[in-house]
Amino acid sequence: MRAQPADGDLVALTLRGHSDAFATLVERYDRAVYHLAYRTLHDAEEARDVTQEAFFKAFRSLRTFKPDAKFSTWIFAIAYHACCDRLNRRRHFASEELPERADPAPGPESQAIALDEASRLRAAIDALPEKYRTVVTLFHLQGRQYEEIATVLGLPMGTVKTHLFRAKEQLRRLLGAMEVTES
Numbered sequence: 526m527r528a529q530p531a532d533g534d535l536v537a538l539t540l541r542g543h544s545d546a547f548a549t550l551v552e553r554y555d556r557a558v559y560h561l562a563y564r565t566l567h568d569a570e571e572a573r574d575v576t577q578e579a580f581f582k583a584f585r586s587l588r589t590f591k592p593d594a595k596f597s598t599w600i601f602a603i604a605y606h607a608c609c610d611r612l613n614r615r616r617h618f619a620s621e622e623l624p625e626r627a628d629p630a631p632g633p634e635s636q637a638i639a640l641d642e643a644s645r646l647r648a649a650i651d652a653l654p655e656k657y658r659t660v661v662t663l664f665h666l667q668g669r670q671y672e673e674i675a676t677v678l679g680l681p682m683g684t685v686k687t688h689l690f691r692a693k694e695q696l697r698r699l700l701g702a703m704e705v706t707e708s
Contacts, residue, residue, distance in 0.1 A: 532596035539587055547587075551580050554597060557667055558604045564662040565608040567651060575611060579604035601669075601677040605659065612655065649699040657692035664689055 530538075530549070538546035558579055563572035582603050583590075590599055650661055663669040663677065675682045 533592050536587060536590055536592070536596060539584075547584055550596060550600075554600050555580075557597070558600055560666065561601060561604055561659070561662055562608055564650070564666070565605070565655060565659055566611060571611055575604060575607045578607050582607070595673065597669075598673045598676050601663070601673075602679070605677055645700060646696075649696050652699055653692055653695055657688050657695065660685055660688040661692045661696075 530546075532550065532553070535546040535550050539550075555576065559572055559576040562575040562579075563569060566572050566575065579600060583600050586603075590596070650658055653661065659678065660674060663674045664671075669677070671682050671685050674680075675685045678685065680688075
């Protein structure tokens with residue numbers, strides 16, 4: 526069994542013209558980038574678009590990648606900023622007239638699924654403000670360290686820790702409220 530090449534080696538190979546090396550990076554991080562985008566945007570189609578956009582921007586800017594940096598941190602930062610751009614565009618268009626969604630209330634199927642604990646947790650995470658949701662996604666769901674999250678989000682490490690603490694407090698309250706309403 527051959528050892529997987531390191532991300533830095535794959536970047537170097539890509540810069541030397543081996544596009545299959547970049548394809549390996551895409552395969553390696555595609556799911557994690559999509560997951561971050563989906564948790565931030567709450568829209569599968571937009572998350573797919575942001576994932577594709579992030580890898581396209583990374584490929585175009587690969588010469589700016591610092592060899593001593595982690596590729597995962599770099600691609601997450603690109604994806605997160607693309608998500609922020611989309612959210613800003615949404616807020617801009619939200620003030621203009623757009624058609625309302627048909628019925629925002631969950632249907633019987635989603636109510637049945639919501640009884641599951643994992644669904645309750647996902648719903649609680651989704652209800653968090655975006656800044657907390659992103660930190661929870663990176664830390665708990667993707668296993669990133671404080672330093673990496675701070676780099677991806679462009680925040681001081683203390684702010685990342687505070688966001689995570691406040692997110693956990695809000696999750697406790699939200700999950701407690703969900704238990705009360707289900708009883």
